[in-house]
Amino acid sequence: MKVSIQKYDPSVDNEPYIVEYEIEKTENMSVLEAIIAVHEKYEPLAFDYSCRGRMCGRCAVTVDGEPCMACTTAIKGDCLIAPLKGFDVVRDLVVDKESFHDRISKLDLRIRPTEITVEEFEKPIDFEEVYLPMLSTEYCCRCGCCYSACPAVQMEGARSRYVGPAGMVALAYRNLDPYDQGDRVAQAVQEGLWNCIMCGTCDRVCAAGIDHQSLWTSLREQAEARGLTEKPRNFYLF
Numbered sequence: 001m002k003v004s005i006q007k008y009d010p011s012v013d014n015e016p017y018i019v020e021y022e023i024e025k026t027e028n029m030s031v032l033e034a035i036i037a038v039h040e041k042y043e044p045l046a047f048d049y050s051c052r053g054r055m056c057g058r059c060a061v062t063v064d065g066e067p068c069m070a071c072t073t074a075i076k077g078d079c080l081i082a083p084l085k086g087f088d089v090v091r092d093l094v095v096d097k098e099s100f101h102d103r104i105s106k107l108d109l110r111i112r113p114t115e116i117t118v119e120e121f122e123k124p125i126d127f128e129e130v131y132l133p134m135l136s137t138e139y140c141c142r143c144g145c146c147y148s149a150c151p152a153v154q155m156e157g158a159r160s161r162y163v164g165p166a167g168m169v170a171l172a173y174r175n176l177d178p179y180d181q182g183d184r185v186a187q188a189v190q191e192g193l194w195n196c197i198m199c200g201t202c203d204r205v206c207a208a209g210i211d212h213q214s215l216w217t218s219l220r221e222q223a224e225a226r227g228l229t230e231k232p233r234n235f236y237l238f
């Protein structure tokens, strides 16, 4: 099997270049195993991974133009593996996700100005209505695949007014959190809820199986009920 890998070391290379490697395809080989095979057989490659099980989100790369988690994506045959598009390349397949993570982390803090009451604390949480919808959003490991593939984000680049699907998932999670007291619907509108064109790409590339469009639809219904239907006008500088 022929695996092509985009390489780039900004300290010595003027631009990225592609190298082809021949490796033996094993049964059920993942993209990550193919990268490791190249790394061990030919030459050192810069790439990132940890859990090998869709939990850390560190292994995300682009395969033939489609973002995916390398550890859980089966390699089908000859392909081109490149860094996650839409992010600055640190080296080879490693990208800089710092501003992506920072922006989401700032959104996702629980807002709770008042003390949790004893009644609230003792009230059982309804599994079907509260816990189940929250559970799917908890599977987001912030791999960045959806952000990388989202046309609403990538049209504007790193300074996009739209926080992107992963950030919107974090807001949807807090909106479902029964202890959170933030106005997450207004915040979602401010962060670009109406910038999404409902293309479904985030659903397709998300290895965690999160149903983004259902989350957006629920947030939009709540926003519409309050007349919050404007796209944000502010610019983020970071």
Ligand code: SF4
Binding pocket: 057, 139, 140, 141, 142, 143, 144, 145, 146, 147, 165, 166, 169, 205, 206, 207, 208, 209, 210
């Ligand atoms: S929503 Fe899915 S694709 Fe997006 S960052 Fe989370 S796990 Fe990755």
Ligand code: SF4
Binding pocket: 146, 149, 150, 151, 152, 153, 164, 165, 195, 196, 197, 198, 199, 200, 201, 202, 203, 212, 213
């Ligand atoms: S559905 Fe919306 S958030 Fe998801 S990829 Fe398309 S534009 Fe982006």
Ligand code: FES
Binding pocket: 048, 049, 050, 051, 052, 053, 054, 055, 056, 057, 058, 059, 060, 069, 070, 071, 072
């Ligand atoms: S190595 Fe952790 S998600 Fe792939």
